[in-house]
Amino acid sequence: MDDQNKNLLLATVLSGVVLVIWFVLFPPEEPVQDPNAPAVTEQxxxxxxxxxxxxxxxxxxxTTAAPVLSPEGDAPxxxxxxxxxxxxxxxxxxxxxxxxxxxxxxxxxxxxxxxxxxxxxxxxxxxxxxxxxxxxxxxxxxxxxxxxxxxxxxxxxxxxxxxxxxxxxxxxxxxxxxxxxxxxxxxxxxxxxxxxxxxxxxxxxxxxxxxxxxxxxxxxxxxxxxxxxxxxxxxxxxxxxxxxxxxxxxxxxxxxxxxxxxxxxxxxxxxxxxxxxxxxxxxxxxxxxxxxxxxxxxxxxxxxxxxxxxxxxxxxxxxxxxxxxxxxxxxxxxxxxxxxxxxxxxxxxxxWGWFFYFTKPIFWMLHNLNNLIGNMGWSIIALTVVIKALVLPLAYKSYASMARMRELQPEMEKLKESAGDDRMKMQQGMMELYKKNKVNPASGCLPMLIQIPIFFSLYKVIFVTMELRHAPWFGWIQDLSAPDPSSILNLFGLLPFAAPSPESFLAIISLGILPILLGISMFLQQKLNPAPTDPAQAMIFAWMPWVFMFMLGNFASGLVLYWITNNTITFIQQYLIMRSHGYKPDVFGNIKKSFAKKKKKEA
CATH class of the missing domain: 2.70.98.90 (Beta-galactosidase; Chain A, domain 5)
Known part of the structure; x- marks a missing residue:
């Protein structure tokens, strides 16, 4: 696995740390009365x-039991x-x-x-x-x-x-x-x-x-x-x-x-x-x-x-x-x-959570943007833009490092060919190459690590904020605290039957417009770089956008809106920074190649 793809995979995984939301079920256990519980006395x-x-x-x-309060009946x-x-x-x-x-x-x-x-x-x-x-x-x-x-x-x-x-x-x-x-x-x-x-x-x-x-x-x-x-x-x-x-x-x-x-x-x-x-x-x-x-x-x-x-x-x-x-x-x-x-x-x-030193000011900003704009949906988009602008210097360093790594790709391929199976020789050659060109392979990951608490805090603010509850955006999104009510199963309202309820087992495949846009935004972000040559990596990258699309399909629309906005801005930033370093991402070419590989496998 080349270091460019290593950095890209690590960055994706680190972003996944922010994205992955794990439902933790707390099934109630059968109460067990402690036979050794002491009798209560005045102490x-x-x-x-x-x-x-x-x-x-x-x-x-x-008694040691909670008092049984009688219903009030006709009490005034x-x-x-x-x-x-x-x-x-x-x-x-x-x-x-x-x-x-x-x-x-x-x-x-x-x-x-x-x-x-x-x-x-x-x-x-x-x-x-x-x-x-x-x-x-x-x-x-x-x-x-x-x-x-x-x-x-x-x-x-x-x-x-x-x-x-x-x-x-x-x-x-x-x-x-x-x-x-x-x-x-x-x-x-x-x-x-x-x-x-x-x-x-x-x-x-x-x-x-x-x-x-x-x-x-x-x-x-x-x-x-x-x-x-x-x-x-x-x-x-x-x-x-x-x-x-x-x-x-x-x-x-x-x-x-x-x-x-x-x-x-x-x-x-x-x-x-x-x-x-x-x-x-x-x-x-x-x-x-x-x-x-x-x-x-x-x-x-x-x-x-x-x-x-x-x-x-x-x-x-x-x-x-x-x-x-x-x-x-x-x-x-x-x-x-x-x-x-x-x-x-x-x-x-x-x-406010562990990152309260981030969540409190982020909420303050969201609250004031909402007071200014008057619409929580547009306020979430505006807040995401502001946050991305604030961390742009970190993002620039990350994407610039990835671009420089891309420039070294031909020489790294030559090293692989000359080193063969000698991993020690390969590592030594790569270290000399990095030193000669003043490239630090870890510099592309560190900014991502620094950004994670900020983005997780933004995610938490959107989830816990009172202002998001029943807040409309526009069109069919009339409650940003609820999942997207549209559904691909009824062609987003064109067919004459309702979408499955959130409690239905069909809800997981009843994708709305926003979750689908989320999957597409992640897919396009991936296509800024060619697919990894390693089959295992390629499979992970191919499935990741659609896995997250289904995972977040039943989450609050405000959260999904945030991630769509975040992915879109990240795509634009990364594309422009790569272009500024002389590397032109072939997004549509990479998309064609991914489909071409699938057709070749099917054949």
Missing amino acids: TVGDQPAIADGDLPTADGA RIQVQTDRIAGSISLLGGRVDDIQLLDYDVTTDPDSENVQVLSRVGSPNAYYALFGWAPVDGIDAANVPGPETLWSAPADAVLTQDTPVTLTWDNGAGQIFTRVMEIDDNFMFRMNQTVENTSGNPITVRPYGIVRRHGEPDTTKFFILHEGLIRMSDGELQELDYKALSKMDIDDREGTNAERLEVQENGWIGFTDHYWQTILIPDGDAPFRSTAKFFESREIYQAEAVLPAVTVAAGETAEAGTRLFTGAKEWETLKHYEEDEGVTGFVDSID
Whole structure:
């Protein structure tokens, strides 16, 4: 194999590292109840009495299983209505369990329903938030508000961004609990909890917030995207997917699969999906216990923010606040909460990945291009052009090196003939040839290596960005986050039947226009150079464009659009740079030769 083809093959393989997307399936395993799981008792960590978390939030220490919350039945509800959110909150337990996002629909169909972020107990994959107080001393579990507590609220109260709602509950034993609920003009609730002790004895309680998911939700199961638990602890981000949550060790203090951290400041915890998230954020810089849990017996995932215990003397009042974000992971919105409302690292709840030092500025550029152009499809093309222009000096060095290697091809062929089977003589001759002509065969690969993190970061930004969801380009591409809806099987809509659904086994061969253009762009890029003389190499090169065409056929149109643009610009750059070094690529000649070889084999 000559060094020119070695470099070309390596460059192709390195590009393939960026292109290859591997679906990683996480099949749920049968839950196995640990027979050795310890019974839960009230324990102490430092000077903070731990909640008997096996039955949190009632905290009575009675069981290690997650509490079975009853469906609300006819329990009254508080309506929630803002410009961006609609839904309701149940007075049974004060559960935040019915939230829809008015700006986002499930599909692009005009009659589609709004996205449902939180859902009630009893619905498939129930997902909700709970708040309350856990007993520590001087009060028992029956006298603190729990998930079955029926709160009181003003008649016909509606929670809006201008009108907070106050819930109250008198336990009849000398304590009155109050919860003032507020919501802003985006996706942030604020729960200000108060306990007034009118008894003659002091009590000690701990305020908490819980986000709970019943069952593992549908996820993309895509290795470049994190979905699952996410938390910030003392400024450090941690991510645990659902499989990792189910594999957590049994925590003796928690009595179930759990991982807890004592956060001193700057923290939050919750669950994140592809585009949405629900996060608990304790007010201020107060320390809190951040706990991730998994209840195997009922397949419940739980995130907890438990604040320090407070002692309320007779006749005194204690107050605690926790915010709840439940909505879309919009960059500008998260940035507002981080910069203006002190939610440390909230923008990092977007999965920027390992190359965050590339993905963040790339996203910033895409976001601003979209604000300028007003169309995400053209913005992706413009961003790809900008990125290719920035790395042009590296690309120039790579392609120039390949062109110089091409110039040395005749002398390298002579060396092969004279050396015969003597590989040592061949290597020595090539080294002398490189030295004489001041050519470094590795210089064509190094720029490619440097570009890989940049292009992978661009790929990731396009995949995870909220702005891409349901964003139209033009014509038949009305959702850049979905696969190309056209299909070769119905001649791109000319035949009177619909294309196979993405779930159908025919979807893999139901290629749309964009995937076909992707295959063609890769094929043309290859034909800038003659096919390798080695049969194995030639076969790899011949199949690679079409393999990638099928691999990416069901990927988001925005991603495929990026790769078509990238391949097209790369083709133009490489062609012009080779011409500038005196080598004229015979693209059409190379195409003819490839077909001629096939015909010769068939004959």
